[in-house]
Amino acid sequence: MPSWDPAQYAKFGDHRLRPALDLIGRIPDIDASRIVDLGCGPGEITEMLAQRWPEAEVVGLDSSPDMLKKAHALKGRARYVEGDVARWTASPGVDLLFSNEIGRAHV
Secondary structure, three states, X not given: OOOOOHHHHHOOHHHHHHHHHHHHHHOOOOOOOEEEEEOOOOOHXXXXXXXXXXXXXXXXXXXXXXXXXXXXXXXXXXXXXXXXXXXXXXXXXXXXXXXXXXXXXXX
């Protein structure tokens, strides 16, 4: 699996942030208790989800240890785990699946 360079990724942060904000804004107001951000990268968007749903458990999943290192450095409220999105399976109780990389949110 290729490794992602967080510094290179950050160069295009604004381009990634705009669609994420739009997608987050389109999610209806739901009473979510568990949210998973698939392909969370360096965690900024995951933390935005944690701010929108302050009572929810928010988990960011990414395959890149370098990206997860940046996400952990945010010292936000979300929890970050390493894993392959293609092999990941949602456990019962996940109320919202979010992925900015593919532009999807599923309630």
